Structure formats: structure tokens, C-alpha cells
Amino acid sequence: MHSTLIVARMEPRWSTNVVQLFRDFDQTEMPHRMGTRRRQLFSYKGLYFHLQEFDTDNGGERIELAKSDPRFITISEDLKPFIQAYDPATWRSPIDAMATRFYHWEASK
Template sequence: MQTAVALGRSEPDGIAHIRDSYAAFDATRGARSAGLLRRQLFGYHDLLVHIRDFDGEAPGPDLESPLDAEATLFYQWDGRPAAAGEVLHSTVIVNRMDPAVIPEVSALFAELDATDFPHRMGTRRRRLFSLDGVYFHLQDFAETDGYRLIDRAWKEADPRFIKICRELEPLVSVYDPATWRSTADQVATRLYRWETPA
């Protein structure tokens, strides 16, 4: 499965229009004819994050929208794929990152994902994207509340999780320091989800 992430900026009153446009498109055969398996929209501060999963190579945009800046995938780990009929739930973490540190960030996650830790945590798939100094960490879980699993990993203090958090600290910074209070403030809010019928 290939994933594409596009980024846009939208005023709060424009989000409903964008969501409704995708819902109308996805209700037709248009999304399925484009090979789309799943579409999700997440909001985070002034950002609108558009995630599309395809059964093959990701084509270009499937509907005219302000989300035309495609993020670059720089790391992926496929873990355990979804079984037939199983629904995975995404959690999106948004931060800032200088593109120059992409090799270091990729190496840290490759080291972690080579252990059993992601499986113990419940992570089924991980994708890291970058666009214009913004970092998107997309994790899929079998459970609906991925942040709860992330928070539990922190509280259980697995040394591998603590280590990667400490090593990422100088490389990845919070998106908006003025409003940041805890790690929960780094998680985007899901605004829309569509999945192709089985």
C-alpha cells in the first residue's frame, strides 16, 4: 500500500467545505476508480493534512482542492499489514524539523523498528513525511486511540522509547511553542475518514 500526504492551510470555515467535497466525491465511484483505499483529513493548528492510501502507486490529486503541496515520504516501516477486513486507525503527530536531519531521524526510527518495541506498543505501520520544515509522523494502530498507546509507552518507560524520544529532542521541535503544554498537543485531530467498501 502506498501513502501520499498533502498539506494545505485553511480557515476554520473552509474545512467543512473541503470535507464535504471529499465526502461527495468518495460517495461516487471516482475514489475507487483512482485506486484509493482510504482517505483521511486531519486538522492541526492552521494546517489541513490530507492522507491517501492507494493499492498501487499513488497518482496525483484526485479532486481539485487547496491541498496541493505533496509532502515527501522519507521513512517507512510496514510492520504487520492489516488482515482482510481489518480497519487500522491513524494517529498523526506534527512537529517541525530541518530537512538536513532527515538521515538522522530515519536512522533512529530504523533502529527502533528493528526491535520488537513497535509490536509491543501496538504500532502496525509507520510513515514519516516532511514538507517545508514541517514533520508528519503517521502511525497506524488496530485500536482507535493511538495517542493512548503512545502515552502508555511513555508511562511504562521502555528504555528504547525513552532513548528515541531523547535522541529526537534536538532534531525535532514542537510546531507552535507558544501553545504547547504536553505531547498531546502534537497530535492532529481527525476531521474526516473514508475507506473503500470491502
């Protein structure tokens, strides 16, 4: 399994709104189109963390391909009042907000 972590800014009071937007989005076929197997949202002191897990390691690429889909465009627009880029000067697309993993450990089966 592969994962991506998007980091942004969000006031904690907006979490309910963000949850509802993703709850509706995840009822469509879009997560399957992007290869998303699991989505988890976290907040901490004004930061927003969006963890997505994929079966393959091309999740970021599939997100980039899906971003022209009207449903992706709609949720991106709907999230704007609640989620702000961590660094607005450098943000152009979701890939610009993805954290870089620098360590990984997994228990043996």
C-alpha cells in the same frame, strides 16, 4: 485500522538522521508494544509528519503508556536535536502534537 498523525518541525536536512533513529527503534519490540502496525514519516517545508497506524483505536493511549519505557525515553531524547515541537508553549507529550482528524473516507471492499 486507526491512525495518529504527529505534527512537528524539522529541517529537511535532518531526515536521514531521523530515519536511522526510527529504523533502529522499529527493530525492537517497542512498535509491537505500542500496537504500531505501520509508521510513515513525511516532511514538507520545514514541517514533520509522523503517521502511525494501529489495529485498534487506542494507539494514542498505548503511546502514552509506553512513554515511560527506557527505549521510548531514549528515542525521544535522540530525536530532540532534529525534531522540534510545532508549538513549544503547549507541548508536554506526543499527544499534544497529534493532529485531529475531521474527515475520513474509505473505499468499500
